[in-house]
Amino acid sequence: MFAVHCPAHGTRVLIWSSGVEAVRNTDDGIEVDYRCTCGHRGTWRTGRRRSERARLTIAKDAGAEYGVMRPPLAVSGSPA
Numbered sequence: 001m002f003a004v005h006c007p008a009h010g011t012r013v014l015i016w017s018s019g020v021e022a023v024r025n026t027d028d029g030i031e032v033d034y035r036c037t038c039g040h041r042g043t044w045r046t047g048r049r050r051s052e053r054a055r056l057t058i059a060k061d062a063g064a065e066y067g068v069m070r071p072p073l074a075v076s077g078s079p080a
């Protein structure tokens with residue numbers, strides 16, 4: 001469920017899952033085509049843009065590499 005401004009109602013309305021007609025992943029984020037209870041159709045955009053997702057992935061991967069590059073723990077003694 002999500003809230004959108006419906007021009008036919010002239011106010012914000014809740015769209016239930018039964019009002020969702022399509023969901024697409026695009027470079028601009030997630031597009032949800034919906035139909036309001038009054039019949040008005042629209043598209044709600046949510047999620048992150050592709051460029052923002054890529055930046056977050058690079059930052060996450062850099063953190064993972066840093067973890068791999070940490071010096072190994074010193075091991076003292078040897079198994080008997």
Ligand SMILES: [Zn+2]
Nearest residue numbers: 006009036038
């Ligand atoms: Zn409406």
